[in-house]
Each structure stands twice: as C-alpha cells, then as structure tokens.
Amino acid sequence: MERLASFERLCLNQATTKKWSLQEAVEGCARAEIPWIGLWRDKIAEIGLKESRQFIRDAGLRVSSIISGGWFSASSAAERHKRLDDSRRAIEEVAELGAGVLVIVGGGVPDRDIDSARKWVAEGIEQLVPYAQSYGVKLGIEPLHPMYAAERSVVVTLAQANELAKRYRPDVVGVIVDVFHVWWDPDLYNQITLAGEHILGFHVSDWIVPTPDLLLGRGMIGDGVIELRRIRKALDAVGYQGPIEVEIFNQSIWDQPGDEVLAVIMERYLEHI
Amino acid sequence: MERLASFERLCLNQATTKKWSLQEAVEGCARAEIPWIGLWRDKIAEIGLKESRQFIRDAGLRVSSIISGGWFSASSAAERHKRLDDSRRAIEEVAELGAGVLVIVGGGVPDRDIDSARKWVAEGIEQLVPYAQSYGVKLGIEPLHPMYAAERSVVVTLAQANELAKRYRPDVVGVIVDVFHVWWDPDLYNQITLAGEHILGFHVSDWIVPTPDLLLGRGMIGDGVIELRRIRKALDAVGYQGPIEVEIFNQSIWDQPGDEVLAVIMERYLEHI
Numbered sequence: 001m002e003r004l005a006s007f008e009r010l011c012l013n014q015a016t017t018k019k020w021s022l023q024e025a026v027e028g029c030a031r032a033e034i035p036w037i038g039l040w041r042d043k044i045a046e047i048g049l050k051e052s053r054q055f056i057r058d059a060g061l062r063v064s065s066i067i068s069g070g071w072f073s074a075s076s077a078a079e080r081h082k083r084l085d086d087s088r089r090a091i092e093e094v095a096e097l098g099a100g101v102l103v104i105v106g107g108g109v110p111d112r113d114i115d116s117a118r119k120w121v122a123e124g125i126e127q128l129v130p131y132a133q134s135y136g137v138k139l140g141i142e143p144l145h146p147m148y149a150a151e152r153s154v155v156v157t158l159a160q161a162n163e164l165a166k167r168y169r170p171d172v173v174g175v176i177v178d179v180f181h182v183w184w185d186p187d188l189y190n191q192i193t194l195a196g197e198h199i200l201g202f203h204v205s206d207w208i209v210p211t212p213d214l215l216l217g218r219g220m221i222g223d224g225v226i227e228l229r230r231i232r233k234a235l236d237a238v239g240y241q242g243p244i245e246v247e248i249f250n251q252s253i254w255d256q257p258g259d260e261v262l263a264v265i266m267e268r269y270l271e272h273i
Numbered sequence: 274m275e276r277l278a279s280f281e282r283l284c285l286n287q288a289t290t291k292k293w294s295l296q297e298a299v300e301g302c303a304r305a306e307i308p309w310i311g312l313w314r315d316k317i318a319e320i321g322l323k324e325s326r327q328f329i330r331d332a333g334l335r336v337s338s339i340i341s342g343g344w345f346s347a348s349s350a351a352e353r354h355k356r357l358d359d360s361r362r363a364i365e366e367v368a369e370l371g372a373g374v375l376v377i378v379g380g381g382v383p384d385r386d387i388d389s390a391r392k393w394v395a396e397g398i399e400q401l402v403p404y405a406q407s408y409g410v411k412l413g414i415e416p417l418h419p420m421y422a423a424e425r426s427v428v429v430t431l432a433q434a435n436e437l438a439k440r441y442r443p444d445v446v447g448v449i450v451d452v453f454h455v456w457w458d459p460d461l462y463n464q465i466t467l468a469g470e471h472i473l474g475f476h477v478s479d480w481i482v483p484t485p486d487l488l489l490g491r492g493m494i495g496d497g498v499i500e501l502r503r504i505r506k507a508l509d510a511v512g513y514q515g516p517i518e519v520e521i522f523n524q525s526i527w528d529q530p531g532d533e534v535l536a537v538i539m540e541r542y543l544e545h546i
Contacts, residue, residue, distance in 0.1 A: 108482075109498045118459070147420040149457035150482050150498045156457050184422035184429050186391070209381075209423050214487055225382045225423045 002233075003270055004244075010269055011036030011064045013203065013247035014043055017258040022047055023055050024258065030059040032262040036243040038064045039097065041090060049096050056097065064243040065101035065140060065176070065201055066094045072124030073107035073117035073154060083107075084124060088131050095135040101200050102132070103176055104141045106155040108148075117154040122164060125173065133172055140200035141165055142176035145184075147214055158182050158191035165198045174200035177235065178247065180218055183207060183226040192234045199240045204228060204273060205248040218248045220264060222272040232273050244273060275506075276543055277517075283542055284309030284337045286476065286520035287316055290531040295320055296328050297531065303332040305535040309516040311337040312370065314363060322369050329370065337516040338374035338413060338449070338474055339367045345397030346380035346390035346427060356380075357397060361404050368408040374473050375405070376449055377414045379428040381421075390427040395437060398446065406445055413473035414438055415449035418457075420487060431455050431464035438471045447473035450508065451520065453491055456480060456499040465507045472513045477501060477546060478521040491521045493537060495545040505546050517546060 012034050014025040022043045029037050037056070044052045044066070056063060069087035074080045087102070094102045106121040125139060132139050143161040144153035155161055161175040175195050180203070182188055192199070206224030211217045221228060232244065246265050253261055285307050287298040295316045302310050310329070317325045317339070329336060342360035347353045360375070367375045379394040398412060405412050416434040417426035428434055434448040448468050453476070455461055465472070479497030484490045494501060505517065519538050526534055 112498050112500055114457075114498075114500070145419065146457040147418065147484070150480050150484065157459065160459055184419040186430065186433055207423050211420070211423065211487055214484055214490075225385050225387075227385055227387070
C-alpha cells in the first residue's frame with residue numbers, strides 16, 4: 001500500500017473545525033502548512049466575501065470548493081425559483097474566491113414524492129449550467145448517504161450522480177466522492193471508474209462503530225471501518241489528482257482545540273489515506 | 274389508489290410493542306383481531322419455545338417469520354462457525370413454531386474488510402440452505418439500510434439480496450422487503466420486479482423527518498415520507514400476497530400502551546398501505 005508522500009493535496013474542510021471562523025481556519029491551515037481549504041457559505045457570510053478572499057490570498061491558500069448550492073427539490077415552483085437564485089449567488093461567490101467548484105446538494109423529499117424530487121434536481125442542474133459556465137465555475141454533484149435522502153439529498157449513490165454529471169462535459173459538471181456517503185455501496189469501485197475525469201472532489205472522514213449520531217457521527221480518519229486508502233487509490237487510478245479534503249462533523253472533535261485537530265489529521269493522513 | 278379491504282394480511286412484528294412479552298403481544302393481537310405475528314428470538318427465549326407455541330396456537334395466530342439468523346461476517350473461522358450453529362438453532366425454532374421463514378441478517382464489517390464480509394454472507398447462506406431445507410424452513414434475506422452496514426448488515430440493497438437469493442429456488446431462499454431499509458433506492462421498483470416470487474416478507478414503518486435516531490427513529494406508518502401504498506402495490510404486481518408486517522423501533526411508541534398502538538396501526542394500515 002503506497003502512502004502519500006507529502007501534504008500537497010491535503011485540504012481542510014472548515015466544517016471539521018466548526019468553532020473556528022473563516023479567518024481562524026485560514027490561519028490554522030497556514031500555521032500547519034495545509035495548502036488547501038474547503039469553505040462553507042455561512043462562514044463566508046459571517047465576515048463577507050471580500051474579506052474572506054483577502055485572508056485566503058494573504059495566507060497563500062487554495063480553495064478546493066464551496067459548500068453548497070442546489071437544494072433544488074421543493075414542491076412549489078416559487079420556492080424552486082428562489083433556490084436556483086440562491087445557487088446563482090453561490091456560483092458568484094465561487095468565482096470571486098477562485099474556488100473553481102460549487103458543491104451541489106440535491107435536496108430532500110417534499111410531499112412523499114421522491115420521483116419528482118429527483119426530476120427537480122436534474123432540471124435545477126440543467127438551469128444552473130449556463131450560469132456556472134459563464135463564470136467558469138464547475139458544479140460538483142455530491143451524492144449523500146441514503147440516511148439523508150428525506151431531508152437533504154435524493155441523490156444517494158455515485159451511480160445517480162454520475163448519470164446526472166455525464167450529461168455534461170467534465171469541465172462543467174462533475175461529482176464529489178465523499179467516503180462517508182458512499183463507502184457502503186456494492187457498486188462503488190465500478191462507479192469510481194465510470195466517473196473518471198468527472199471527479200471534482202474527494203472528501204474523507206470515517207464511519208465509526210458504534211455510530212453515535214445521524215448528523216454528527218463522523219469519525220476522524222483511521223478511527224472507523226472505511227477502506228480509505230483503497231478508495232484513494234481507486235481515484236488515483238482514474239487520474240484524480242485534486243485535493244483530499246477532510247470533512248468531519250463530530251461534536252467531540254469540534255470541542256477540541258483546532259490546532260490539535262489539524263495535527264491529528266496530518267498524522268492520520270499519511271497513515272491511512 | 275386501491276386500499277386494502279381487510280386486516281387479513283396485517284401482521285404485528287413484536288418489536289413494535291417491545292415492552293410486551295411474547296404472551297402479551299399474542300394476547301394483544303388476539304384482542305385486536307390481528308391475524309399474524311412476527312417474532313423475535315429473545316422474546317421466545319424469555320418464556321421458552323413450547324410455551325410460545327402454545328400461546329400462539331391457543332390464540333389462533335399465524336407466525337410470519339422469526340428474527341433473526343445469519344450475522345455471518347466475523348473475522349475468525351471459529352466465530353463464524355458459532356454463528357452458523359446459532360442460525361441452525363434458529364431454523365429449528367422456526368420449524369417448531371410453524372413460522373416458515375427465518376429472517377436472515379447478514380452481519381457487519383469486521384476489520385475494515387467489507388468484501389470479505391460479503392463473501393462470508395454468501396458462504397453462510399450456502400451452508401445453511403441444506404439444514405433449512407431439511408426442516409422445510411425458508412431463509413429470507415433482509416437487506417438493511419446502508420446506515421447499518423458497519424454494524425449489522427453488509428447486504429444493503431435489494432439488488433444484493435436478490436443476487437444472493439436467486440442462486441436458490443424461491444421455496445428455499447428469498448428476500449424480505451422492509452420499506453424503512455429500501456425506500457431511498459433509485460432502483461427499488463426494478464428490484465421488486467426482479468425479486469418476484471422470491472419475496473418472502475414485507476415490513477412496513479415510515480421514515481420520519483426530522484429523523485430522531487439511527488436505531489430508534491422509525492415512524493408510525495403514515496407519519497413519514499415513504500410511499501407505502503406505491504411499494505405495496507408494486508409487491509402486489511409481482512404476486513406477493515403474504516403478511517404485511519408492521520415493525521417500528523421507536524422509543525415514544527414503545528412508551529405508549531400496546532393496545533393503543535395497535536389501534537393506531539389498524540387505522541393507518543387501511544389509510545396508508
């Protein structure tokens with residue numbers, strides 16, 4: 001098993017250090033010499049877009065992607081229109097911050113109608129594509145774990161995300177592979193191969209046992225059952241060489257000092273990814 | 274949408290009234306005129322096999338299935354052997370109680386090795402089949418929700434369960450369709466069609482929003498986002514006419530008096546299934 005030789009692809013998704021502001025996360029990465037950061041829109045909004053850009057530029061960080069746009073599935077046309085508008089604002093933010101990729105989360109199931117929800121996701125992406133292209137921003141569709149189908153994403157498998165993404169060129173729409181969401185899938189490695197150059201991001205955490213919580217139950221890399229290196233090597237094999245983004249929602253990790261969390265991540269990264 | 278005309282297929286899975294002993298659950302079904310019951314082995318063990326059989330016979334109930342056997346995936350051969358032995362005892366219990374079907378749960382992921390776990394499940398079923406046949410007992414493979422992959426079942430889709438079951442005749446090995454576990458699957462209706470006469474059981478509950486808990490977050494039928502009637506009609510269309518088994522793990526439902534829970538189930542059953 002070949003280890004990664006350096007931290008050049010390591011990326012901190014700022015949800016992992018949730019108590020840190022954007023500025024604190026940027027400074028934390030700079031101190032730890034982590035070259036990449038993944039941003040959340042609520043954290044950008046706290047300090048403003050221009051200030052965010054300045055902090056990131058001053059620290060010499062690169063931005064992997066911004067989370068999130070999409071959330072297309074709503075039962076009223078007015079609400080769907082509103083969400084598309086919000087995604088257009090997100091595209092502008094991505095362009096302004098030079099991130100390149102907007103992470104697209106499909107949205108949940110309104111009114112017990114999962115088929116319509118899935119149709120609205122496809123339509124929403126179709127409508128966003130021209131706007132994203134005009135800004136040179138890619139849309140990265142992230143399938144979420146099936147346990148989030150009702151509330152967050154009716155796109156629950158990499159096969160679905162691939163089917164949606166492959167309607168477009170890979171420099172326009174692609175997929176995000178997050179191990180926490182897809183590790184259980186019997187078709188995972190086949191779908192990674194099929195995704196190929198459409199892979200726009202790679203998120204890592206772990207599935208811990210016992211699983212403490214639906215939302216905040218992700219584990220530190222290496223603490224769970226996911227074959228992290230095997231999945232990373234499958235992405236290597238199809239040519240993905242972008243950032244490897246550590247995204248962990250876990251209250252006990254949030255309660256630790258950010259610098260200590262980054263130190264553990266860097267140790268585990270070489271050991272497990 | 275055609276409603277069910279009677280309660281002749283209604284089945285109480287006794288996990289829904291967890292505070293009731295087997296005797297209390299049997300008596301509760303008899304009072305409510307629910308004709309079917311699904312049993313758990315721990316509840317049978319509490320009062321003994323012969324006593325269980327007598328209570329069920331006296332009440333004139335039919336037993337849909339017994340939960341559970343399987344749990345094949347363990348990293349040591351000795352432990353796998355032990356679990357096979359336990360499943361053989363479960364087959365004997367099913368035969369003794371005239372249930373017909375043993376629900377098979379695959380088992381989780383030991384040592385970060387999901388591929389081996391899946392292989393052990395297939396091997397375990399293969400080894401159980403002759404024993405089950407000698408007792409006239411069917412094995413019903415139940416795919417569990419992917420959120421249980423690590424701890425309970427590496428069989429997480431109906432496609433996987435079908436692939437395992439279809440190695441055998443439908444009077445030997447089949448599948449259990451539990452809406453809570455499979456509702457999110459983009460390939461669900463196709464897989465129900467493929468399952469066809471291999472369907473040995475149908476479990477219902479609901480996926481509620483927000484989802485309160487990984488294990489005890491199932492909802493009363495009608496309280497969530499699952500298209501219960503659509504799924505039931507898909508099973509009708511492939512000829513499944515067996516029991517419709519209400520299986521709800523939910524602390525707030527467990528805290529209600531059993532008779533009241535049964536009354537709500539009967540109302541919701543005609544309205545939503």
